[in-house]
Amino acid sequence: MSVAAIFFLIGLQITLAHGFNLFLAGWNLTVLILVILINLTDYRQAVGFAVIGGLILDLYSSLPFGLFMIDALVLSLILELLFRNFFTNRSFYSLMIMALAASFIYNVIFIVLVSVLAAVGWTIFTISPAYGWVMLWQLIDAALMMIIFFVVFNYLSRKFKPVFLQS
Amino acid sequence: MNKLLKYFLTAASVVLILIGLHYLSWLKPVENLLFKALAPAQGLIYQGKLSADNFYNSWIRQCDLLKANQDLQEKVKDYNLNFSRLRSLEEENQLLKNELNFVKERQLKYVAAKIFTGVSDPLSQTVIIDRGQNDGLVKGLAVVAGQGVLVGKIIKVNDNFSQVLLLTDNQSRVAATVQNSSQTAGLIEGQFGLSFSMTNIPQDREINVGDFIVTSGLEGQIPKNLLIAQVASVKQTASEIFKTAILQPIIPFDNLSQVLVVIP
Numbered sequence: 001m002s003v004a005a006i007f008f009l010i011g012l013q014i015t016l017a018h019g020f021n022l023f024l025a026g027w028n029l030t031v032l033i034l035v036i037l038i039n040l041t042d043y044r045q046a047v048g049f050a051v052i053g054g055l056i057l058d059l060y061s062s063l064p065f066g067l068f069m070i071d072a073l074v075l076s077l078i079l080e081l082l083f084r085n086f087f088t089n090r091s092f093y094s095l096m097i098m099a100l101a102a103s104f105i106y107n108v109i110f111i112v113l114v115s116v117l118a119a120v121g122w123t124i125f126t127i128s129p130a131y132g133w134v135m136l137w138q139l140i141d142a143a144l145m146m147i148i149f150f151v152v153f154n155y156l157s158r159k160f161k162p163v164f165l166q167s
Numbered sequence: 168m169n170k171l172l173k174y175f176l177t178a179a180s181v182v183l184i185l186i187g188l189h190y191l192s193w194l195k196p197v198e199n200l201l202f203k204a205l206a207p208a209q210g211l212i213y214q215g216k217l218s219a220d221n222f223y224n225s226w227i228r229q230c231d232l233l234k235a236n237q238d239l240q241e242k243v244k245d246y247n248l249n250f251s252r253l254r255s256l257e258e259e260n261q262l263l264k265n266e267l268n269f270v271k272e273r274q275l276k277y278v279a280a281k282i283f284t285g286v287s288d289p290l291s292q293t294v295i296i297d298r299g300q301n302d303g304l305v306k307g308l309a310v311v312a313g314q315g316v317l318v319g320k321i322i323k324v325n326d327n328f329s330q331v332l333l334l335t336d337n338q339s340r341v342a343a344t345v346q347n348s349s350q351t352a353g354l355i356e357g358q359f360g361l362s363f364s365m366t367n368i369p370q371d372r373e374i375n376v377g378d379f380i381v382t383s384g385l386e387g388q389i390p391k392n393l394l395i396a397q398v399a400s401v402k403q404t405a406s407e408i409f410k411t412a413i414l415q416p417i418i419p420f421d422n423l424s425q426v427l428v429v430i431p
Contacts, residue, residue, distance in 0.1 A: 007204075008208065011205060011208055011284075012212055014209070014284055043170075043171055047174050047175065047177075050178065051178050051181055051182060051185075054182070055185065056201070056205070057288075059198055059201060060286050060295065061286055062286050062291040062322070062323070062332075063288050063290065065186060065189045065190070066186035066189070068288075069186070073175070073178055076178075077171075080171060081171075114290065125290040125291050125338060127290070128337065131289070131290070134289050
């Protein structure tokens with residue numbers, strides 16, 4: 001995946017994240033791309049994306065520098081372990097569960113990191129109960145994005161197996 | 168598994184080195200370069216988002232047009248009966264116009280800036296503008312939009328870019344006064360990224376619906392009398408020391424694109 005494409009996609013996510021619309025703000029392209037890279041390429045590419053993508057997100061963030069890089073990096077490792085041990089068949093359902101798990105894990109890591117940093121006084125921003133809605137929309141959007149991706153990608157290529165799904 | 172660990176540990180080391188370099192400010196040239204390189208594309212995406220928002224809003228407006236038309240016809244009847252209220256609204260309108268010309272009248276120094284994106288985290292209501300330390304900006308300066316309405320203040324400054332914390336952010340705090348005879352003082356606080364309110368108003372001080380709220384000038388970097396909002400309602404409980412006013416923004420915060428940074 002070229003660096004220019006990473007810049008464009010992460011740039012798009014930054015603009016969407018700023019949206020006042022929860023549906024659009026929930027389009028977490030970082031998580032989606034990580035899941036796809038883990039499924040389609042080797043771990044080296046996924047980890048490269050995690051670092052570069054996280055770096056761009058950190059540049060445009062009000063939160064302490066490094067938070068997004070650490071989040072994406074830890075997520076990449078967990079996803080790779082899930083892929084190797086549980087979701088090996090590249091089916092629609094594996095992909096969907098991985099996307100939902102990824103979105104959930106990404107947010108859990110994010111909440112933990114922000115809470116720790118807020119507790120030690122490194123950031124003024126804290127997680128409010130309203131963040132639950134952001135998380136919920138991210139899960140819904142992750143499922144939607146994965147359906148769209150799977151249908152389009154499976155139409156163009158046969159790298160994923162449409163197990164139990166006609167496409 | 169060994170290969171996996173090797174890649175992970177290598178990447179983790181790179182991340183730690185990047186974080187270290189960032190906090191030592193050695194990464195600044197690279198960050199500035201990345202910001203500069205990404206700014207045009209980021210600006211285009213942001214403008215695209217604003218256009219999409221406008222299109223969506225105008226579509227919604229069209230759908231509501233018929234219903235609104237009927238409602239308006241009903242309202243015209245009411246307006247005829249409330250001529251005296253219209254006169255008071257006229258006075259308020261004049262006051263508002265005076266406020267909007269505030270920047271010009273006060274001959275404040277300012278730097279014009281363009282918002283080219285928001286921030287990547289979902290926790291803050293922050294935008295990034297294309298002016299920074301090189302343009303004379305420092306942390307804490309007031310940012311106004313329209314013709315002099317305060318929308319936020321600068322919280323982080325890079326060489327050519329700055330982050331602006333909008334008034335609607337939960338963490339935003341601005342000292343303010345009510346533009347009335349008693350000059351009631353209070354604190355403007357963001358409300359979940361949607362709106363803002365004025366808190367810490369002593370129970371015995373006067374504040375009414377429709378009053379205008381302006382900056383108090385108690386914060387060194389923010390000039391006095393910058394228009395902030397209008398009082399929409401007042402929450403008052405006898406057992407509490409302070410009362411709270413819910414404020415109505417003068418301009419919408421969700422489609423800002425051009426702002427002025429006021430230099431005191």
